[in-house]
Amino acid sequence: MSKPATIFIDGRKIDAFEGEKLLWVALRNGIYIPNLCAIRGKEHPSGSCRLCYVQVEGCSEPVTSCTLSVTDSLSVQTRSPQVDRLVKSAFELLLSHHRLGCRDCAKRKSCELLKIAKERGLKMKLTRLALLDQEAEVDDSAETFVFDRSRCVLCGRCVWICREVIKVGALGFSRRGIKRVVTTFQDVSLAQSGCIECGLCVEACPSGALYFKEGKKPAAAGQCSCRGG
Ligand code: SF4
Ligand code: SF4
Ligand code: FES
Known part of the structure; x- marks a missing residue:
């Protein structure tokens, strides 16, 4: 002990x-x-x-x-001062993976990026870096949720939950460096990936990258305790 x-x-x-x-x-x-x-x-x-x-x-x-x-x-x-400088740089780096546009984002009420920006007085815009993947596609093939990769900040929560909690492994990281993305095995659509649509990854996603379709939130969603705040 x-x-x-x-x-x-x-x-x-x-x-x-x-x-x-x-x-x-x-x-x-x-x-x-x-x-x-x-x-x-x-x-x-x-x-x-x-x-x-x-x-x-x-x-x-x-x-x-x-x-x-x-x-x-x-x-x-x-x-x-050192902590604030490092957090500011890290936050902008995350935003360089994240297409902004809070008004049309399904997670705007629970967005953790907005929470961090507010708590640390950071701007929700890129000042020194450019948006990396402007062509990222939206996968809406699943019945209950959408994966909009243009808003993914590569936190890895969805990958871990799908693998370690649900033991499905439909999502994973692929490619290296600035090309790193979350995707399915061989980039197939979610509908073809073996995903069982438990919804836990959607609940855990801190940004608008994974969100439920209108009225489609599954009953199991919200039961994962892997997050501490
Ligand atoms: S809904 Fe469940 S099974 Fe599907 S990708 Fe997310 S965690 Fe994996
Ligand atoms: S949980 Fe959301 S932001 Fe984090 S890696 Fe998965 S899709 Fe991207
Ligand atoms: S590096 Fe500590 S929460 Fe991400």
């Missing part, structure tokens, strides 16, 4: 357990740290979105809180 630990987040004393990831401890205690790729229950966090930086006392460089294991007396600040 893990040993109890006392840590400090923004000067607040918090009870935790050694080895827990700092991000989950913060969220559990009502302290929001931006995050997109973190998945509760995933043993090795991908640490790919680079949004969850914190400043650790005694360290010169910020570290990602989803990969930072708690130790007794750990003391972190969720904000610092």
Whole structure:
């Protein structure tokens, strides 16, 4: 069993357990740290979105809180000029994968990108980078939901859920570098992919990339507990 630990987040004393990831401890205690790729229950966090930086006392460089294991007396600040700079750059990088246009987006009321922008005072627009994949197609072949890849920020939640929770594996990452995308095996349509339309990936998607068709939300959707906030 893990040993109890006392840590400090923004000067607040918090009870935790050694080895827990700092991000989950913060969220559990009502302290929001931006995050997109973190998945509760995933043993090795991908640490790919680079949004969850914190400043650790005694360290010169910020570290990602989803990969930072708690130790007794750990003391972190969720904000610092360095943290803010890194989060701003990471956020713009994510937006370079994400076609903007909140007005016609099905997820505009629950969008986590909007939440992060609001919390950190970031702009929902590209200033230094260009939109990468302007030709991304929309797959509406499934009966209950749509996959609009032009709004995908590559967080990987859908891939993990489909593989590890539902054990179907209809979705996966393909290609490398700036060409990296989430797609089906051999890029077939969702209708041909073996997808059972459980809807869990749609629920977990933080952006408007996966959304339910009008009146088509399946009963099982919303029952996955892999997200912590
Ligand atoms: S709806 Fe379920 S089975 Fe289909 S891609 Fe999403 S998680 Fe996989
Ligand atoms: S489709 Fe949604 S859940 Fe899947 S990687 Fe893209 S943004 Fe993340
Ligand atoms: S949530 Fe930590 S890097 Fe994405």
